[in-house]
Amino acid sequence: MKLVGVDVGGTFTDVMFSDTAAKKAMIHKVPTTGDDPSRGVMTGILELCERNNIKPADLDYVFHGTTIATNAILEYRGAEAGMITTRGFRDIIHIGRHQRPQHYSIMQEIPWQDKPLVKRRYRKVVTERLAPPHGDVLVPLAEEEVRQAARELKDAGIRSIAVCFLFSYLNSVHEDRAREIVLEEHPDAFVTTSSSIVAQFREFERFTTAAMNAYIGPPVRNYIRQLETALRQADMKAELRIMRSNGGVATPATISEFPVLTLLSGPAAGVLGGAVCGALSGRSNLITFDVGGTSADIGVTNEGRFSEASARDTKIAGYPVLVPMIDIHTIGAGGGSVAYVDQGGTFHVGPRSAGSVPGPAAYSRGGQEPTVTDANVVLGRLDKDNFLGGEMSLDVEGAQKVVGEIAERLGLGIDEAAAGIITILNSNMANAIRSRTVQKGIDPRDFALMAFGGAGPLHGAEVADMLGIPEVIVPTYPGITSALGLLASELKYDAIRTQFQVSGSVDVDRLNSEFAQMGDDVLRQFTADGVSHSEVTMRRYADARYVGQGYELRIDLADGMITEDDMHRSYEQFHRIHESEYGHAFQQSPIEIVNIRVTGTAPSPQLEWPKIGSEGSIEKALIKRDNTKFRVDGELRSFDTAFYRRADLPVGQKLAGPAIVLQLDTTTVVPPNWSFTADPHGNLILTAGGAQ
Structure with missing residues (x-):
């Protein structure tokens, strides 16, 4: 293949x-x-x-x-969207849950109110009502009202419409019929139903997810x-x-x-790529550290498995999203992050980025602001003649000029200002990693940092130092690890249904019936892709909580016909996960199952990674020696540093830092007191403590 x-x-x-x-x-x-x-x-x-x-x-x-x-x-430039919803619930996506993102700020933007995905004048209401717990029809759908709403939206120039009805996650009959009517009246419209995206309770989040699908649908299509x-x-x-x-x-x-x-297409691929590279070198506990020109994406892989974000954590630009996502935390930090001094005299780096155009001043594309890349050039960590494999020459004088300007404003020397830019960026990224590890009861010192992206290997070792992480892994092609992750991906489809049941009175027959139907739904999607059912692997999960809690934790459910014994094993898993997540568990408290899930995967053609021979040598790999600057024990010092060509490094030989390792898609920085080794699978293994 x-x-x-x-x-x-x-x-x-x-x-x-x-x-x-x-x-x-x-x-x-x-x-x-x-x-x-x-x-x-x-x-x-x-x-x-x-x-x-x-x-x-x-x-x-x-x-x-x-x-x-x-x-x-992020840029708020989707399609002008409309919505048809249950009478009396027009403002669900505006009101939300009466929660403010920043509890104590009186000057804040609430995304779904300040930048609505569907403007109020384009939210139409119709008569209908379904009733829980099974979605029985309480009030039939007023089909003529749907036709009128569709005509009004069409006349207003709306080409994308979300249909969002109360309790449609229990029974999609009204949403499905409304969609048919809208397309009869407005055949060219992009029509979304909330139940087709996620058949899950929580109206605000479900309606917002459907509105977001309508908002981005036309440009993506x-x-x-x-x-x-x-x-x-x-x-x-x-x-x-x-x-x-x-x-x-x-x-x-x-x-x-x-x-x-x-919505997390690229970052998700990065986590997969990082996990593949880590597995090659025998590491299954990884913190993936994907730093590009604009953002840094943080993920955690534990025992080779990545976690899925919970309902309370799945947000994009502040909007809640109820679709399955790998748990990834993104901050505005990268090689293009702009350094500046605000009106109060505070030194900042990011989240604003210079992007690729005009880019950093060192790119000679018109950039006039100091960026992280410019700071690395000033400190000698990027070689002007060997950037992008020599395909691009860096403008050292341009970088020195813009960093010098901010240094003058801060009353610092140019090297101190450049080092300050790097330290602030590294601190921001270290704090982001703490939020996904320490704050969740995970000790980052038990993990290796998988540093990739164009800028990850530049900063990985120094960020690891801040967190006490003893090892950094740099994959063979760190700048394109997300592209590698794409090649390692599988076809994957999910189904979810809300089903409230409490331990002690769980109807296992109902669970088995629901799972059978959901499995059939997933298999139909694979059939449409031309995938044989024999190639599909199914896994079952449930979102569970103690009765009275507001959010859930994910647990595994058995394959095949579920029995009472299977449920008890799942309850024990829930107690363990709750203990790990919150530091305590209530063994005697009843557990409520909220949602049940089925995930089906089918393998795509996989790349096979060849082992690397040991033909390299230090003499062949060494390009030059030059001065670079690092802060050691609080003092910024100049070090005689070896610059190596990565492709020519000998396999298995430990080398001491400071060192700079050059290749087409990134530069790896090995600080003083660190060492590094090229392993047979192409990964660079950086180890704290220097050569032994």
């Missing part, structure tokens, strides 16, 4: 090719084309093919991580169509797969209908 993975970042678009039969891989990077990312995607694929004598027509699959949906939300057209025009017959936020991939048809599933 010939596979291509393409991940679109804020600064660069990363491309990786794998021939699974020949066991070889190639990489390529091109600037991201912000106005139309598909141009950068096609440029990257075609340039990689041309440089390596690969016929585009021979490609079998293109796996793609996209930021279209995320950017539409248009992008997918453009990309598919471009692939065909380039004579590519490869099947396109899009990365979802849950760590699986889906077909263009699925993503075109449910674009909200891709």
Whole structure:
């Protein structure tokens, strides 16, 4: 199989090719084309093919991580959307839960109120009512009212409509019929029903998720169509797969209908790629540290498994989202993060980024503000003649000029200012890691830091130092690990239903019946993708809580026919998870099952990673020695530093820092008192404490 993975970042678009039969891989990077990312995607694929004598027509699959949906939300530039909802519930998505993101601030923006996904004048109400607990029809759907609402939205120029009814998670009959009517009146509309995205209780979150799908639906659908057209025009017959936020991939048809599933498309691929690289070197407890030009994404892999975000944590730009997502924490910190002094004289780095255009001053593209990249250039940690494998020369004088300007304002020397920029950024990223580890009862010292992205290896060791993490792993292609993760992904579909049951009186027959129906729903999606049922692996879960609690924890449920004994084992697991998460458990308290879930996965063609021989040598790898600056014991000092070419490093030989390791897609910084080794799988293993 010939596979291509393409991940679109804020600064660069990363491309990786794998021939699974020949066991070889190639990489390529091109600037991201912000106005139309598909141009950068096609440029990257075609340039990689041309440089390596690969016929585009021979490609079998293109796996793609996209930021279209995320950017539409972050930049508030989605489609003008409408909503049809139950009479009396027009303002659910405005009122929310009467919770303020910042409890004690009287000057704050509440995203769903300040930037509504659906403006109030485009929220229409109709008569209907379903009744819990089984979704019985209490008041029939007033179909003529739905027709009138659809006509009004059509006349107002609305091309995307969300249908959100009360208790539709129990019975979708009214939403399904309303969708049919809307399409009869407005055939060109993009129509979303809340129950088709997530059949789960909590009206505010479910309605907001449906509204978000309607808001981003048209731009994502248009992008997918453009990309598919471009692939065909380039004579590519490869099947396109899009990365979802849950760590699986889906077909263009699925993503075109449910674009909200891709909100963490790129970061999810990074966690997968990090886990694959860690497994090659025998590490299963990892903190993935994906730092690009604009943002840093933090994930945790425990015993080879990544966790899924809970309902209380799944937010994008402040909006709650009820779709399965890998638990990833993102902050505005990267190589392009801008350093500045605010009106009160406080020194900040990020979250604003210079992006790829104009970019850092060192890129010579018109950047006039000091960035993290410029600070690394000033400190000698980036080699001006060996950036991007020598394809791009860095402007040292330009970097010194902009860093010098902020240094003058702060009353510091230029080196001190540059070191300050790095320290502030590293502190921000270390705090982000603490929020996903220490604050959740996880000791980061028991994990290795998997540093990747264009800037992760630059900062990984110093961030690890701040957290007491003893080991940093830098994968073979750190700048394109998300693209590698795409090649390691599987087809994955989820089904979820709300079902309230309490331990001691659980109806296992009802559970088994629901699971059977949900399994059939998942299998139908695989059938539509041409996947045999024999290739699909199913797993079952439940969201559970102690009676009276407001949020749930995820537990496993048995395969096959569930028995009372199976349920008791799941209850014991819940107590253990609750103890781990909150520090205590209530063994005698009843447990309430809230939601049940089914996840189906089917393997995609996987790349095989060849081992690396030991032909390298220190003499061959050493490019030069030069001065770089590091802060040691509170003092900024200059060190004679070896610069190595990574591809020529000998396997298994421990080398002492300080050192700079250069390659096409990133630069790895090994500070003083750290050592590093290239292992047979291509990973660099950085170890605190220096060479022994």
